[in-house]
Amino acid sequence: MAGHGARGRSGGRPTLEEVAARAGVGRGTVSRVINGSPRVSDATRAAVEAAVAELGYVPNTAARALAANRTDAIALVVPEPETRFFAEPYFSDMLKGVGAELSDTEMQLLLIFAGSDRERQRLAQYLAAHRVDGVLLVSVHADDPLPDLLAQLEIPAVISGPRSATETLASVDSDNYGGARSAVEHLLARGRGRIAHITGRLDVYGAQRRVDGYRDALRDAGLPADDRLIEAGDFTEEGGRRAMDELLRRCPDVDAVFAASDVTAAGARQALRESGRRIPEDVALVGYDDSAIARHMEPPLTSVRQPIEEMGRAMIDLLLTEIADRRPAASRGLERHQVVLATELVERASS
Amino acid sequence: MAGHGARGRSGGRPTLEEVAARAGVGRGTVSRVINGSPRVSDATRAAVEAAVAELGYVPNTAARALAANRTDAIALVVPEPETRFFAEPYFSDMLKGVGAELSDTEMQLLLIFAGSDRERQRLAQYLAAHRVDGVLLVSVHADDPLPDLLAQLEIPAVISGPRSATETLASVDSDNYGGARSAVEHLLARGRGRIAHITGRLDVYGAQRRVDGYRDALRDAGLPADDRLIEAGDFTEEGGRRAMDELLRRCPDVDAVFAASDVTAAGARQALRESGRRIPEDVALVGYDDSAIARHMEPPLTSVRQPIEEMGRAMIDLLLTEIADRRPAASRGLERHQVVLATELVERASS
DNA sequence: ATCACTTGTGGGAGCGCTCCCACACTACCT
DNA sequence: AGGTAGTGTGGGAGCGCTCCCACAAGTGAT
Incomplete structure (x- = not known):
């Protein structure tokens, strides 16, 4: 006890042992009190809590992590360069939902960008060191090796958009197919007959589903399939502009455009303006995401709202369950680990 | 030993001990090899490295943290709501510089928002638990208690803008005074005589220094001091607009405006437009930050460039030094721990 | 030959927790 | 009276490292 004060006081963090001595237990x-175990009498609990308060005890995370083999941290991995992260409201909205859902937890959220090869290298090391209990993966492309790495390391993970219809990882997604259908049906109801579609990156499964929804809506309305009305974009503004230019060249008679994202729609809008078309008089425009861009566009953009914050929340719920069960959901049989949330068409002046 | 294989193999991470056995050391x-100690013979080092590679050994961070009493992580703390973080290019540029400087380190970067009281609470807990080796603090207001908390916990920290001329924490800043002077001198050289200033939040020291620079530049040019030409803003677009309205009402004869940030200038621009003034013919406009906004404004905005990425790098350098020295820089005497970087005026069409 | 260093190496102790077994008690049945 | 649970508690063992002391072997001066 004598030497103890001398050493311990510099940076002096009390330990469990000291709290125990103080509380006479x-x-x-x-440890049981700290971790909320029910197997403690009320009197003892009170005594311990008092000692904790008096000493200002804070558990040592490293010791806990070592002994319990968990980190109480999860990572939100963005397989994109940081610039895209900041440019797209999708990510910040997602982060908001995730943060909200996590705020009444002890869990710590880490934001990790893995855009460059170098960053990916670091991430792989990081995951191999098991520095997080679980991973949230957003915006993954079809050929991304990250999900498989996660599976191999047996790290619980939830993916924001499944890579395919047969995704093995737990996933949360919005109803891309239904959302696209509702957009197209809306345009049809407005009397439009030459409806074009600017797609997202087609190596993203959700973008494909939007194409499917677009196609089926037209088919069900009895309109002939016309692939010249479909042009590939990449979710960026520049891509939307380029695609729109191409569409106008190929089919000057388009009277409506369904863009796979609001940012894409913003690009298309520019191209339409430059060609002298008015929105919505000459060409109606519908976007996807219902982000801030849609509200501030001139004219305000009709858009398919995805409940992105809610998706973030759902991802956390799934992930925490997986972590609690201590193994990837996929290996637990055929329970429901593919959550799909409904979309909603928000009508504005552009259509 | 018998039970070891059976238990250890699930999730099977090799330990130091196993690597040692494999390498016959x-x-x-x-441990010395892993940590790059020079006190190892070349032959031994090679043998160990081979064993590490064969077993795919990755050090256990928790064990290391516990034994060495360090975490190999630092936090970038943003005492603002997330929305401002995403809205202002300042932060993302800073993050870029920090990330770049950190990428050849073992250090992990954590991004922590502390906008709400609740988030601050969490942060305090987090810091008390010493879950990071050091902290980078950006955009701190004069009355923020965070720096003192950090000092009390003896956590190395670097602040992005000093809170006052007598800042005790290590800090990195751009030359706000000189930057402001150069902006005003530029406007004077362009023949403007009624130069107004829309300030930033005046509880931010840097904003005050910009006011000082503005004042001194006018005084040195022999112009009379006129406080009606100064209106308080808050770094936001809305604030800039409101301040400009007020200025126009008070001094309709202004022929130039120096705004404390590009975002503020954007707000001022709107107000000027609405009052029928042309930029730069009627009123010249200069911003601060040289962010993307400045380049894309119509007309492009003359702006004072701060080397934000470089500032991020400098902050990391200072912080790593502090951490290596194992105590706050302020307590080490009067060495140079206040870094000030030069600004540069970027001239564009708005002035 | 002896002493003094230097260099490379092995391994004990200990970081502050969690997990779990052992044990004392107290009930409540036979 | 003797079981048989259940409840609350203490403390040993061990998580995988780092730190540091001890020591063997080599090198050169005395």
């Missing part, structure tokens, strides 16, 4: 009992 | 030697 054993180390195990303090 | 002691535990200490492997």
